[in-house]
Amino acid sequence: MDEQEFFLRKAIGWTLREYSKSRSDVVIDYVEKHSQRLSNLSKREALKILKKQEFI
Numbered sequence: 001m002d003e004q005e006f007f008l009r010k011a012i013g014w015t016l017r018e019y020s021k022s023r024s025d026v027v028i029d030y031v032e033k034h035s036q037r038l039s040n041l042s043k044r045e046a047l048k049i050l051k052k053q054e055f056i
Contacts, residue, residue: 001034001037001038001039001042002037003039006041009039009041009042010041010042010045012038012039012042012045012046013041013042013043013044013045013046013048014045016030016031016042016045016046017045017046017047017048017049020046020047020049020050021049024050024055027046027047027050028047028050028056030046031043031046031047
């Protein structure tokens with residue numbers, strides 16, 4: 001989570017985003033719990049689908 005490399009931060013977000021398709025509650029809880037350590041990019045990517053669906 002503390003990674004500074006752009007593509008690794010993006011990949012973290014992509015992975016969470018894919019998981020949010022089946023377990024949105026887990027992803028939301030994870031992002032909230034680790035919001036201090038996740039980069040803004042990772043959080044944005046993780047929640048992208050949920051925001052489009054107005055889930056959050």
